[in-house]
Amino acid sequence: MKDTDRSDITLQQEKAILVGVLLPDSRRDANDPLRELRELARTAGSNIVGEMIQSLKVPRGQTYLGKGKVEQLKEMIGELEAGVVIFDNELSPRQIQSLEEQTSCKIIDRSELILDIFANRATTKQAQLQVEIAQLQYTAPRLRAMWSHLGQVTGGAPIGVGTRGPGEQQLEVDRRLVQQRLSRLKSQLEEVQARRTRQVQKRRLDHFTAGLVGYTNAGKSTLFNALTEGGAHASDRLFATLGTRVERWNLGGGNSAMLSDTVGFIRDLPHHLVASFRSTLEETIFAHVLLLVVDTSDSEAEQHLDTVRSVLDSIEADQEQIVVLNKIDRLRELTERTGAHLDRPKRTLEQWMEAEPGAIAVSATTGEGLDMLADRVLALQKGMLRTVRLTLELSDSRGVDFVEKRTEVIDREYVDGHVHLTTVIGRRQIEELLGGGSRVLIDGIEAVEALRRDWDPKPERATRIPPHLR
Known part of the structure; x- marks a missing residue:
């Protein structure tokens, strides 16, 4: 039996099988339901060797998947020598434990995958604190499942604190340690957040501020670098930016604004991460104007914009908003091609402009439309x-x-x-x-x-x- 110890899960270069259970209210891409999970897994460094999809009206209680699919999954794991199975759904601790027992393989869900990516990308003190808090909050209710494999240990030196072995005693010790660690981390985070709140409020009083928001990988950091002196990490991968960077944006005529670039949004973001990263979105809450960046070349751009607006509503960000239709050079390239095999955008630029009156069409790569965007923001500033x-x-x-x-x-x-x-x-x-x-x-x-x-x-x-x- 493969080791399913979850105390040190790593996805780097591990052979992975992707699994998605499509429920009636699923918001996935109908043409390629596992596309986003595939991108997330690759971002985490996994080597994808297989995929499985099942449509269900409701998930099966114990294993989420149907019984036949579990058997099929077990065979795939053996044939492909997979080391981890990644679900595009949020599983309960009991479902993870049951699946691991039946497949003899590590099982992680969408939430744990995103946490893994965030943990590898967090570089600032605030982001590191937020990620660790989210990880502990995710782990706490799963401690029993994580310790279950130790119940079979026999012989050898005692495992645990002092002379007590694994089991309920060690579980309670771990729970207390987790709660103590959470308490310390939250206290540290409150201090960092208090300083940041003062900085953001002062910046709003001293300057006109604009915030870039959008779905992850919409091109916000590339646009940020094109509008300012740059410095934001730009990469064609999910969650390239976790912290917030603020630079001066020259609007012309001696006028300027302070522009912020922050973490991207994603559908079904783990609620622990949403709670932990809300302070990162303070630049959004206090900005005078929000620039909603949309990757128009993405076939799911409409759903991505809906997700962004939903998050903004949840944090009560109701100030002036400008939709920025980004990557229009790529959009034109894709819409001019023919062929059913292409993952074609659902809207042309003309259709986007009709659907989003007042939007500004730009290309952060070529610079097209950036002057028009600056003029619009300058008009709001004045x-x-x-x-x-x-x-x-x-x-x-x-x-x-x-x-x-x-x-x-x-x-x-x-x-x-x-x-x-x-x-x-x-x-x-x-x-x-x-x-x-x-x-x-x-x-x-x-x-x-x-x-x-x-x-x-x-x-x-x-x-x-x-x-x-x-």
């Missing part, structure tokens, strides 16, 4: 433009320089230590002036009063409380 007469003190060199360089000045008049500038300016620019300490009159009225009374009044937004602090 807000409604108006022609007004600003009055500033001549000694306020910073404020005067800001107006001269960042707005369209029509006329200048210098009187008694003050400068009167007739200019075309937006609300956000006025707020930046005030935030920098300038005392400004707008058409002879204190700027704060003018904004409140008759300058494009903004609806009051409730102060956002990060989900992990609720």
